[in-house]
Amino acid sequence: MRELTIPLSNETIRSLKVGDSVTLSGVMMTGRDAVHKWMIDTFIKKTRQPEGDDREVYEAIKPILKDSVIYHCGPVVSGLETQDYKFVAAGPTTSIREEPYQGDVMRHFGIKGVIGKGGMGPKTLAACREVPGVYFHAIGGAASLIAQSVKKVLGVYKLDFGVPEAMWVIEVKEFPVVVTMDSHSNSLHAEIAQNSKAVLDELLAR
Amino acid sequence: MQDLTDQILELVRLAATDLPPDVEKSIREAMAREAPDSAARSALQTILTNVELARENSTPICQDTGTPIFYVYYPEGWSTRKLRQQIEAAVAEATRRAYLRPNAVNAISGKNSGDNLGGEHFPSIHFEEVEGESLHIDLMLKGGGCENVGAQYSLPNTELGAGRDLEGVRKVVLDSVYKAQGKGCAPGVLGVAIGGDRGSSYYASKEVLYRNMEQANPDPELQEMEERLTDEANQMGIGPMGFGGKTTVLGTKITGLHRLPASYFVSVSYMCWAYRRRRMTVKDDQISYQ
Numbered sequence: 448m449r450e451l452t453i454p455l456s457n458e459t460i461r462s463l464k465v466g467d468s469v470t471l472s473g474v475m476m477t478g479r480d481a482v483h484k485w486m487i488d489t490f491i492k493k494t495r496q497p498e499g500d501d502r503e504v505y506e507a508i509k510p511i512l513k514d515s516v517i518y519h520c521g522p523v524v525s526g527l528e529t530q531d532y533k534f535v536a537a538g539p540t541t542s543i544r545e546e547p548y549q550g551d552v553m554r555h556f557g558i559k560g561v562i563g564k565g566g567m568g569p570k571t572l573a574a575c576r577e578v579p580g581v582y583f584h585a586i587g588g589a590a591s592l593i594a595q596s597v598k599k600v601l602g603v604y605k606l607d608f609g610v611p612e613a614m615w616v617i618e619v620k621e622f623p624v625v626v627t628m629d630s631h632s633n634s635l636h637a638e639i640a641q642n643s644k645a646v647l648d649e650l651l652a653r
Numbered sequence: 654m655q656d657l658t659d660q661i662l663e664l665v666r667l668a669a670t671d672l673p674p675d676v677e678k679s680i681r682e683a684m685a686r687e688a689p690d691s692a693a694r695s696a697l698q699t700i701l702t703n704v705e706l707a708r709e710n711s712t713p714i715c716q717d718t719g720t721p722i723f724y725v726y727y728p729e730g731w732s733t734r735k736l737r738q739q740i741e742a743a744v745a746e747a748t749r750r751a752y753l754r755p756n757a758v759n760a761i762s763g764k765n766s767g768d769n770l771g772g773e774h775f776p777s778i779h780f781e782e783v784e785g786e787s788l789h790i791d792l793m794l795k796g797g798g799c800e801n802v803g804a805q806y807s808l809p810n811t812e813l814g815a816g817r818d819l820e821g822v823r824k825v826v827l828d829s830v831y832k833a834q835g836k837g838c839a840p841g842v843l844g845v846a847i848g849g850d851r852g853s854s855y856y857a858s859k860e861v862l863y864r865n866m867e868q869a870n871p872d873p874e875l876q877e878m879e880e881r882l883t884d885e886a887n888q889m890g891i892g893p894m895g896f897g898g899k900t901t902v903l904g905t906k907i908t909g910l911h912r913l914p915a916s917y918f919v920s921v922s923y924m925c926w927a928y929r930r931r932r933m934t935v936k937d938d939q940i941s942y943q
Contacts, residue, residue: 466692481763523716525751535751536713541798541836565798565836565895586696587798587838587894588927590716592703609765610755611716623699625692625896639897640834643889647831650885651813651824 450621454514455559460579463626465633470621471560471583474601475516476508479540481612482605483548491555504604504614511616512556516583519545519563521611523590524600532600534617536590539564542582550574566627566636575630582628584635596622654732660933660940661743661790665721667942668792668931669713669752672704675866676842676903676928680704683840683893683900693898697840700893700926711752715838715927717796718753721769721776722859724791726783733780740790744769744776753794788935791863799841799925802833803858805851808917817917819878822847823885829921830886830902835895838925842866843882843905846920848912858922861906863930870907879905893926903928 451459453473463469478486488495490505497505523536542549542563549561550570559580561571564587575581585593597617604614627635680697687694707714723740727733745768747753757771758764769776783789806825808817813828815821826845833841846857870876882905892898903926912918932943 468695521716521754523713523718523751523754536707536716536754538716540717541801543836564838565834584894584896586699586703587835588715588796588925589699589703590714591707591710591712592699594712594716595706609758609767612765627896635897636834636895639891639895642897643831643834643891646889647827650827650888 448623453516455516456514457579460559460581461630463581463629464631465626465629465635467626468623469583469626470623471516471562472620472622473515474511474616474618475518475562476511477518477520477522477613477615477617479519479521479612480544481608482614483545483552485605486552486555487548491551508604508614509556512558514557514559516560516562517552517558519561522594522615524610524615527610532603534594534597534600534615537594537597538588538590539585541565542567546570553578553580562622562624566634572628572632572634572637575628576632579630581626581630583624584627585622585624593622596620654735655935655938656739657736657935658739658742658746660935661740662746664790664792664931664933664942665743665747666711666752668794668929669718669747670711671708671931672714672927673930676926677701677704679866679903680840680926683903686899687893691898692896693892693900696893696896697900713752713754714929715796715925716754717798718756719794719796719929720756720800721753722793722795723776723778724860724863725778725780726789726791727780728783728786728788731788736780737778740776740778741770786936790933792931792933793859793862794929795859796838796925796927799837799923802829802837803855803920803922804829804832805855805921806919808919819874822919823878823882825919826882826905826921827885827889829923830891831889833923834891835893837923838927839891839895840893840900840903840926842903842924842928843886844922844924845882845905845907847907847909847918849910849918849920850913850916851918853910854918854920855922857908857910858920861908862922862924862928864906866904872909875907875909879907
């Protein structure tokens, strides 16, 4: 198992291939549905004006995301009342919902890795080639186990989006993932979808 | 009437943190079937390690603690109004203790209520008066990833060549498994309802998931269909997490409802491997959990 450290270099990213099991250590950020929509609407397509702390948050997350990883995760967090935050359960959420946004978000912030589950589509795969970046698949539902690799919660932005939807800045150690989409246009998900379609067609014809 | 808030809190804790034995056994058996050194086997191994860890530490198996779906079967004399209040109090406390993630989001304002309470449909509570002296509360926690890949078909379906018979049902169910790929946290369990209206059909497809995985279908024809669907779904090779492999589906449960002459719905509720369901029984002041 290869051990990678964030920030990730272009060279490291290009060396990764579909099927590689790796661990990630360093600082990353969670972000899912509300966050991706907020990024696109406010700062990328600019269809809405920044308001409240939008600009401040944007400036704060830019250096965190550069050459780092965004994790599709809505954690269970303890210590909400005392702000002594700890991740109790933190598995990946289904990534495909971010397909309309992910590629542009990766380009805009220079994000090198996306962690989630279920894989993503052609738009994200194209961004992986350009940026370059990769899609790391975590084990869906393995939330208690993954929470153990989250060593520290460094901060949180947009907690008003709700606990699952906020941006949690975390320090992880040896977070286990598998590369299922690489920067050379390979996607395990596209391959499995194609193979299973052939079997489905055969079963439907019976 | 007894106050069951603390006992219901324990039911929620158990459901969120302790995977039922029949489900765990089924995942172990699936792991043994996968090739050594395969991504499928490794994913199932990770899943089982996580299941043990969650049980030991009393932490959620999955961070998406889902929609809490309660079915309350109560003998004559219980107040459903008070039971509802107690369930809601237990759910809010379970959220405070981080057994549950705050999951109730107002669809209009986008605000998360913070305590898993949101009007009369969140948590989802169904009451039914039953004969006898025991009160049963069944709880299922169904996550969003698998709920999103559920599907409802209206037969006939020309595209899939599915007519209004069990053969047609087979075709649309297989299509739903193909469309789900690994996105519903495969290997999943399929709850299938045939008939009903759109609403009752979807409810029934979830109710059938309260059955034990090892419990045979009372109807031999449906039992055979369940086995065939599981087998054929697995032939698609989607595998755990969609990594490829022999186990896409751990099992299938089918139920039939009466339908209108004009309608023939098939509803599929996909349950992820984190198939969290528990039952609590109250009899003569004695509480037990299954």
